[in-house]
Amino acid sequence: MSAIFKPSANFLARFSLAAVGIVLGGSLLVLWGYWRTPYAQGLQEEIVQPVFFDHRHHVVDDLVDCRYCHFNAERGASAGIPSTEMCLNCHSQIWNKSPKLEPVRRSYFTGTPIEWNRVHQLPDFAYFNHSIHVNKGIGCVTCHGRIDQMAAVTKVNSLQMSWCLECHRNPAPNLRPRDQITSMTWQPPSDPAAARLLAAELTKSYDVHSRTSCTTCHR
Numbered sequence: 007m008s009a010i011f012k013p014s015a016n017f018l019a020r021f022s023l024a025a026v027g028i029v030l031g032g033s034l035l036v037l038w039g040y041w042r043t044p045y046a047q048g049l050q051e052e053i054v055q056p057v058f059f060d061h062r063h064h065v066v067d068d069l070v071d072c073r074y075c076h077f078n079a080e081r082g083a084s085a086g087i088p089s090t091e092m093c094l095n096c097h098s099q100i101w102n103k104s105p106k107l108e109p110v111r112r113s114y115f116t117g118t119p120i121e122w123n124r125v126h127q128l129p130d131f132a133y134f135n136h137s138i139h140v141n142k143g144i145g146c147v148t149c150h151g152r153i154d155q156m157a158a159v160t161k162v163n164s165l166q167m168s169w170c171l172e173c174h175r176n177p178a179p180n181l182r183p184r185d186q187i188t189s190m191t192w193q194p195p196s197d198p199a200a201a202r203l204l205a206a207e208l209t210k211s212y213d214v215h216s217r218t219s220c221t222t223c224h225r
């Protein structure tokens with residue numbers, strides 16, 4: 007009985023299997039590569055807001071602390087977005103004729119909150135809490151970047167698990183004195199020995215631990 011497949015068919019079959027493998031593997035690699043790009047992670051992506059609120063006008067020279075508007079950051083899980091009433095604390099007096107503030111006045115007089123679009127948003131299965139970070143000496147700028155220089159807030163860190171874990175494994179170098187939490191310009195001492203000493207002191211006085219168990223963030 008003659009063979010149904012010639013030896014060359016055998017070769018062809020192997021060749022095409024290998025080719026399929028290469029193509030599949032290749033596309034997975036491309037996907038993986040894409041997932042790691044700033045684009046896929048939504049970094050630097052500008053989100054259009056109902057009011058053109060510009061942090062550069064509002065956090066000049068430490069005139070207004072972040073916590074004036076995001077006052078919940080120190081006390082609760084979320085930092086919170088300020089209410090319309092908060093805007094009018096200042097804008098009933100200043101720039102009260104500005105057309106850019108028309109949606110704010112409308113919101114105030116109709117009693118409908120401004121619908122800000124979220125820039126940072128973790129999936130529901132990941133637990134995050136602002137107050138613990140703020141009280142253990144992690145500054146806003148470490149996670150959110152130079153908000154004081156952004157016309158529109160964009161995400162500068164991926165917020166992916168690997169990013170959280172990188173700090174959770176060894177938080178010490180990211181600690182700062184609590185009175186510098188909202189400073190956008192504070193830097194650790196430039197001398198490495200002094201920086202290590204400060205990191206060690208803060209770790210001790212704020213009782214900071216490495217937290218990497220799954221239940222820290224998945225509860």
Ligand code: HEC
Nearest residue numbers: 059064065070071072075122123124125126146150153159
């Ligand atoms: C005068 C009030 C005010 C002050 C002061 C202020 N913010 Fe905001 N912030 C807002 C408003 C309103 C929004 C929502 C609109 C937007 O995203 O730009 C916002 C949005 C943000 C967001 C993005 C929220 C999201 O959707 O993920 C971050 C992060 C943030 N602020 C950080 C800061 C930091 C850090 C400071 C201090 C350096 C600060 N803010 C000071 C009013 C303020």
Ligand code: HEC
Nearest residue numbers: 072076079084085086126127128134139144145146149165
């Ligand atoms: C350890 C990193 C980290 C630090 C420090 C941090 N944030 Fe955030 N911030 C986040 C994450 C992550 C989210 C998204 C939370 C979510 O989706 O539940 C967020 C969300 C926000 C939001 C959107 C509204 C909300 O509450 O979810 C604002 C406003 C904000 N941060 C402001 C601040 C300010 C102001 C500070 C400093 C006082 C600060 N953040 C410090 C990581 C951080």
Ligand code: HEC
Nearest residue numbers: 057058059063070088092093095096101104105106107110
């Ligand atoms: C602590 C006082 C204060 C608060 C609170 C405040 N603002 Fe302002 N805002 C200012 C000042 C001061 C300016 C003008 C800054 C400049 O021209 O450099 C301004 C400018 C603006 C402008 C630009 C106006 C124009 O015509 O160019 C907009 C829009 C604005 N604010 C929106 C808001 C919104 C929305 C809120 C509430 C989330 C808010 N502001 C809360 C002080 C404040």
Ligand code: HEC
Nearest residue numbers: 133134138142148165169170173177180213214215222223
């Ligand atoms: C730059 C450093 C840093 C980053 C980034 C960071 N964390 Fe943390 N986180 C800390 C520190 C420091 C603590 C306090 C640990 C301690 O001593 O209990 C903490 C504590 C926590 C706690 C409370 C743990 C407990 O047992 O009470 C949760 C939940 C948490 N982080 C979630 C997250 C998530 C989710 C992310 C990423 C979206 C994140 N963190 C990113 C530094 C960081």
Ligand code: HEC
Nearest residue numbers: 128129132165166167170171174217218219220222223224
């Ligand atoms: C410091 C906080 C933190 C710790 C600790 C942590 N995770 Fe996560 N994890 C996250 C965050 C934040 C996300 C969402 C990431 C995103 O949106 O891409 C996530 C996502 C995930 C996902 C969804 C797939 C993915 O990668 O996006 C799985 C599965 C997961 N975590 C499992 C674990 C397991 C298992 C452990 C323990 C070994 C663990 N996590 C520890 C913060 C944490």
